[in-house]
Amino acid sequence: MFELKDKTIMVTGGAQGIGKAISTALAGQGAKVAIADIDETAAAQTADELSQQNHKVMAVQTDITDPDKVKQSVARVKEAFGGIDVLVNNAGWDRMIPFVDTTPDFWDKVIDINYKGVLNCVYAVIHDMIDKNGGKIINISSDAARVGSSGEAVYAGAKGAVISFSKSLAREVARNQITVNVICPGPTDTPLTQQMQAESEFAQKVLSKMDKVIPLRRTGTPEEIAAAVVFFASKEADFITGQTLSVSGGLTMSS
Numbered sequence: 001m002f003e004l005k006d007k008t009i010m011v012t013g014g015a016q017g018i019g020k021a022i023s024t025a026l027a028g029q030g031a032k033v034a035i036a037d038i039d040e041t042a043a044a045q046t047a048d049e050l051s052q053q054n055h056k057v058m059a060v061q062t063d064i065t066d067p068d069k070v071k072q073s074v075a076r077v078k079e080a081f082g083g084i085d086v087l088v089n090n091a092g093w094d095r096m097i098p099f100v101d102t103t104p105d106f107w108d109k110v111i112d113i114n115y116k117g118v119l120n121c122v123y124a125v126i127h128d129m130i131d132k133n134g135g136k137i138i139n140i141s142s143d144a145a146r147v148g149s150s151g152e153a154v155y156a157g158a159k160g161a162v163i164s165f166s167k168s169l170a171r172e173v174a175r176n177q178i179t180v181n182v183i184c185p186g187p188t189d190t191p192l193t194q195q196m197q198a199e200s201e202f203a204q205k206v207l208s209k210m211d212k213v214i215p216l217r218r219t220g221t222p223e224e225i226a227a228a229v230v231f232f233a234s235k236e237a238d239f240i241t242g243q244t245l246s247v248s249g250g251l252t253m254s255s
């Protein structure tokens with residue numbers, strides 16, 4: 001059992017996929033979880049499901065690309081659950097398209113959600129964390145950022161920026177007892193990867209080969225990513241900061 005009882009945790013993109021598994025796992029450890037998602041209906045549905053299991057959860061509609069909305073969402077969470085102890089930046093978006101076929105509008109969307117969204121959410125919580133001398137930030141990047149991924153050049157760049165930002169921020173706020181860590185999922189079965197495959201033959205071709213490419217011979221489950229988040233969020237991880245952990249069946253191996 002990891003020590004998370006009564007911690008207030010905000011999970012962006014918590015309504016479905018990896019974010020839903022993260023919200024479920026954190027709530028299961030006794031945390032008060034705010035499911036912050038652009039999809040209000042799905043967020044409310046996930047919050048209902050978890051409330052029925054006697055977990056302390058709330059749904060909060062937000063758009064991580066809009067700094068004002070993020071600020072309002074954080075204020076709502078603070079009012080309902082108290083100050084945010086842990087922020088999990090999980091919301092993300094991608095489509096698998098070779099770079100030569102992408103457009104500047106597509107780059108903006110990918111960078112706004114996957115990189116600037118993280119900046120907006122961190123900015124909205126970090127001043128309070130500094131004031132209370134403690135907090136944890138967990139950013140969901142991707143193994144695409146560590147080794148590259150065909151058809152995901154802009155996404156991999158944005159997720160790489162998340163890693164570099166996290167390491168730099170970890171250095172800046174360590175004196176305030178705030179830790180910043182990154183988890184890099186490999187291919188994981190979620191609505192995102194299902195949608196990518198449904199929309200593109202190229203994505204279908206690349207993702208269907210993953211069972212052969214991944215050393216452990218399978219893709220991951222959202223619950224396996226969530227387990228790593230629970231650890232980084234817990235008191236047991238107090239002395240770990242600036243680290244990047246792949247949860248990807250050995251797809252990338254680091255020193």
Ligand SMILES: NC(=O)c1ccc[n+]([C@@H]2O[C@H](COP(=O)([O-])OP(=O)(O)OC[C@H]3O[C@@H](n4cnc5c(N)ncnc54)[C@H](O)[C@@H]3O)[C@@H](O)[C@H]2O)c1
Nearest residue numbers: 013016017018038063064090091092142187188190191192
């Ligand atoms: N699934 C994978 O194979 C995989 C691999 C590596 C990294 N990741 C990363 O894991 C995270 C979760 O991915 P997933 O596969 O569960 O995706 P998903 O699409 O299934 O879920 C993402 C959630 O984020 C929400 N969201 C999207 N844009 C938002 C915005 N602007 N503001 C607030 N919420 C928003 C969506 O409504 C959705 O509920 C993402 O950061 C993704 O890049 C996923």
